[in-house]
Amino acid sequence: MVILDSESNVPLYLQLRTQIIESIVRGELAKGDTLPSVRALAGDLGINMHTVNKSYHELESKGIIKIVPKKGAVIIADAKKHALKQQYENLVEDLRPVVAEGLVYGLSEADFQQLISSIISKIKEESS
Amino acid sequence: MVILDSESNVPLYLQLRTQIIESIVRGELAKGDTLPSVRALAGDLGINMHTVNKSYHELESKGIIKIVPKKGAVIIADAKKHALKQQYENLVEDLRPVVAEGLVYGLSEADFQQLISSIISKIKEESS
DNA sequence: GATTTGTTATAGTGAAAGTAGAACAAAGGT
DNA sequence: ACCTTTGTTCTACTTTCACTATAACAAATC
Structure with missing residues (x-):
């Protein structure tokens, strides 16, 4: 469950990024799970597709997910492994x-x- | 000693703010000491007066210094006291x-x- | 009295954040 | 095969932020 605050001074794409990270930490999302498509999630949240896309790329740059074009975004973070x-x-x-x-x-x-x-x-x- | 990196993605006023905080932590600046005037420090650092002013107001909003108009910026942080x-x-x-x-x-x-x-x-x- | 002080105001550039619409090629489902 | 969905890419626009620049003001300092 993701809840965004459009009034916050924290950018939407960072709010989303952090909440996805926290969902993984809680075990609600596990290694191998796929995130919703950028269009689907953007529609659910009532924000633009590109904002979600930016969040996903933030997560990918941190090595938390892997974006496979035309496939989806797969979680690769493993809380059991040590940090790089x-x-x-x-x-x-x-x-x-x-x-x-x-x-x-x-x-x-x-x-x-x-x-x-x-x-x-x-x-x-x-x-x- | 303050060193700013104009190439950094971290805004100058935040770099300055953090370095002043760290100077206080190290004891190089102590409670009661006054910071240089915004014009003087801006001149030393080769940046604009308003950028330094923004750093000072950041520090004041955190309760670390007190800006007295026409007087100067005095350090009021006390590492021995507990956080508010x-x-x-x-x-x-x-x-x-x-x-x-x-x-x-x-x-x-x-x-x-x-x-x-x-x-x-x-x-x-x-x-x- | 001249200088220095923080403040305030205006104005400008450049980048980031966010939205919007469209088009593309590839994967998937039917 | 056909259609939908996918992430990507492109252009374009608005708003906000970061930073600079110049100027003027009143109060404190020397």
Whole structure:
């Protein structure tokens, strides 16, 4: 179940990308499953086909799905495997400014551990 | 010492904002210190005054500095104090999509702890 | 009194985000 | 074979964001 907020300052294609990622984390989408076609999903969500297409390509660039032209988008992410070096480096790049912000607020390393733990729980709640 | 990359896909005002935050975390800037004037810093960095101004207002909206018109920008962040509720919630909002991405790559909670730890070390290295 | 300060206003360029419509070739279903 | 669906590609448009540029203002500083 995907819910988009067109009023959000977060672009639609990023909202969609993140929600698909979280669905995979929850196990609602598993390795080998195929995503709906860009036209079908765009129709369901009431947004443009190209916006969905952009989300799919975001996921493909991260190595999470594989888009096979005229076939469909297949999930290849495997939560049991270890992250690739490139994926790890991209994570660090995204994480660093947020961690710096937390530190300047006075968060300790232990605070971060607790924060991460609660976020993971939140993501894994179904019907999120 | 601030170094900006005009080729980066990260906006200049966000690069500057993050580097000021990291300087505070490292202790190079302390509570009560004043930042250079927007004109002076813009001149040093070779960018426009308004870009620096935008960074300062970003920092003020996060409660990290206080801008006093005709006076200067004073650092009010105190790493010894605990984060405010609003600051905490903003952190969660920024962190969630990145954590979800890490999970889909197969990172465990322990992996995240190690990752955070290494990022904190990296931020605290002087001459970063 | 002259300089510096942050603020405000206007204006412009370039890129990104999103929408829209159309056409294409290939795969799939009938 | 025929038709539909598929992802891709192209053009085109609007809106917003990022950044620069110049100017003027009032208040603080020296």
